[in-house]
Structure formats: structure tokens, C-alpha cells
Amino acid sequence: MNTNKALQILKENGYKHTKQREVLLDLLETHDQYVSVKQLWSSFKEEFPGASYDTAYRNLYKMAELEILESTILDGEKHFRFHCETHGHHHHFICTECGKTTPINMCPMDNVKENLPNHEIENHKFEVYGHCPTCK
Structure with missing residues (x-):
């Protein structure tokens, strides 16, 4: 999965291409690992200082529902990463x-x-x- 494919999936499901969504996806694309919402938020707020934490959180959850992202809980905190595209069940x-x-x-x-x-x-x-x- 990458940013362009993720934006296409969002579009196919009736979601607009916004700069905020694109930046969140770009941040995830730079990590080949699970990243906490706090980690993403610290970079995201630099570009969008007026955006709320809830906006980023809701977008991440929506992308997980659409199977663009995978999520897990580490140390009691939700972490996200791009959906794994390896072939086959694993x-x-x-x-x-x-x-x-x-x-x-x-x-x-x-x-x-x-x-x-x-x-x-x-x-x-x-x-x-x-x-x-x-x-x-």
C-alpha cells in the first residue's frame, strides 16, 4: 500500500482527497512499522497547527475501517501502519x-x-x- 493507492481507495468509497489525509498517509508511508497516533500527530500538527487531534484520529480510524491501514495496541495506545500487501494469508x-x-x-x-x-x-x-x- 502507498499514499496514491490509499487516496484512490478513499475516493472509491466516497471520501474527498484532502491535504490532511494526504499528509497523514505520507507520514505513514515513511514508516515501515506501526506508529502511534501521538507520533503521527507531532509531525501532522507542524503542517496543520489549527487541526484537532480528533481530526487526525478519526481519519486514521476511517482508513483502518477501509483496510488502508492496519492497527494494533502497544502499551495501551493505538498504533497504525499501511495495510500489508504481502501475498497470501499471514x-x-x-x-x-x-x-x-x-x-x-x-x-x-x-x-x-x-x-x-x-x-x-x-x-x-x-x-x-x-x-x-x-x-x-
Whole structure:
């Protein structure tokens, strides 16, 4: 995912191309990791000093709903990153120090399904947290 593709998805879903949305997306594009709203906000407010924190937050949540962004919670705070475009189903290891992610190319759902007979699973998310080699 990148800024141009994200703006196209927003347009296809009836959202206008605004400079604020473009700047948020550009900020995310410069990070290959999860970034907190506070981190994004500190850069965003430099360009838009009159914009509210809620404006940035609402835009990030809307983009997550449209699957432009992925979100997770680290240290009790919501973090966002561009939706991963690797091919096929996968999950992530997330560094709790720097937010960097590494794909995990296996899924524990087969074991889970065996333990939930007669249940219909609609979706799932599997994340592993720890420290990457750089932060270790």
C-alpha cells in the first residue's frame, strides 16, 4: 500500500482527497512499522497547527475501517501502519520497542478450529509481541 493507492481507495468509497489525509498517509508511508497516533500527530500538527487531534484520529480510524491501514495496541495506545500487501494469508511479529513488524508465514487457526467444533469463525488476527534483533 502507498499514499496514491490509499487516496484512490478513499475516493472509491466516497471520501474527498484532502491535504490532511494526504499528509497523514505520507507520514505513514515513511514508516515501515506501526506508529502511534501521538507520533503521527507531532509531525501532522507542524503542517496543520489549527487541526484537532480528533481530526487526525478519526481519519486514521476511517482508513483502518477501509483496510488502508492496519492497527494494533502497544502499551495501551493505538498504533497504525499501511495495510500489508504481502501475498497470501499471514500474521506479524511486532517489536514492542520500535514497532517494526515481521511477517509470520503460518497460522494457528487449524488448531483453534479443532477446539471449536460447530463454531463459525468469521475472522481472526494473530500477533506476536517482543523485541526485534535491533532492539534486543
